[in-house]
Amino acid sequence: MKLDDGKIKDYHEKGFLIFENMLNKDEIISLKDRILQFENHKDQSNVICEDDEIRSVFAPHKIFEEYDRLYRHKELINISSKLIDEEIYLYQYKINLKKPFVGKWWEWHQDFPYWKLDDGIENPDMVSVMIYLDDVDVCQGPLMIIPGTHKIGIEAFEKKDLDGDSLINSLNSNLKYTIDKQMIKEYADKNGIKTLSYGAGTAIFFHPNLFHASTGNLSPYTRDTVIITYNSLKNIPTVEAKRPEYICSRDFESLN
Numbered sequence: 001m002k003l004d005d006g007k008i009k010d011y012h013e014k015g016f017l018i019f020e021n022m023l024n025k026d027e028i029i030s031l032k033d034r035i036l037q038f039e040n041h042k043d044q045s046n047v048i049c050e051d052d053e054i055r056s057v058f059a060p061h062k063i064f065e066e067y068d069r070l071y072r073h074k075e076l077i078n079i080s081s082k083l084i085d086e087e088i089y090l091y092q093y094k095i096n097l098k099k100p101f102v103g104k105w106w107e108w109h110q111d112f113p114y115w116k117l118d119d120g121i122e123n124p125d126m127v128s129v130m131i132y133l134d135d136v137d138v139c140q141g142p143l144m145i146i147p148g149t150h151k152i153g154i155e156a157f158e159k160k161d162l163d164g165d166s167l168i169n170s171l172n173s174n175l176k177y178t179i180d181k182q183m184i185k186e187y188a189d190k191n192g193i194k195t196l197s198y199g200a201g202t203a204i205f206f207h208p209n210l211f212h213a214s215t216g217n218l219s220p221y222t223r224d225t226v227i228i229t230y231n232s233l234k235n236i237p238t239v240e241a242k243r244p245e246y247i248c249s250r251d252f253e254s255l256n
């Protein structure tokens with residue numbers, strides 16, 4: 001897997017970078033085998049359900065060692081630290097599941113508003129990598145992104161006026177920080193929307209300010225994904241984080 005200067009430049013230009021076959025078949029099978037077992041952990045606070053279906057499992061590395069191995073994957077660390085250009089630690093780690101027929105959407109949003117406003121991170125010197133554990137076709141709700149939108153900072157974000165628990169509204173299908181719809185249209189007109197349909201094992205690296213979203217899964221197939229977010233060790237939270245450790249890790253172990 002080659003990360004050359006051209007690819008790094010491309011990432012800074014477009015806000016995302018894709019590597020197919022990051023994981024091999026055996027690695028995918030061993031991670032997939034654990035997915036059903038998360039059903040036995042539904043009562044834990046790090047397992048987020050909506051309509052009684054698991055939407056996300058945070059900190060899966062605390063449950064299964066296959067997931068512990070994954071976030072330490074040499075290529076993921078190597079690429080992520082080069083994209084950030086700093087030593088990195090694991091900031092957030094989750095699995096997003098979209099079950100056949102019922103898996104729900106993710107509204108257009110940027111990730112950084114949550115990390116800045118809720119977790120006290122100063123700069124977007126971070127990168128997320130989404131890894132597909134299934135072949136993902138358009139009907140399963142693949143990740144959609146608008147290239148280049150990471151460059152505009154977080155001025156586009158919009159806070160919904162929601163009653164109730166604000167923690168759950170950063171985790172469920174009614175997100176509290178979304179993006180101004182006019183801005184989405186403006187940038188979609190200008191740069192286009194990319195729908196990222198790729199095979200299992202594909203790794204999509206993306207910037208915390210990139211506009212992204214995904215639709216529900218109306219297909220008869222699963223859409224299981226992992227999202228690992230690495231942060232620069234020079235960018236640890238400056239205030240006490242409001243959110244729990246399983247969402248905003250306070251373990252600043254260097255992965256380099």
Ligand SMILES: O=C(O)CCC(=O)C(=O)O
Binds near residue numbers: 106111141143227
């Ligand atoms: O799972 C997806 O399709 C998108 C997830 C996402 O945007 C997020 O977890 O912030």
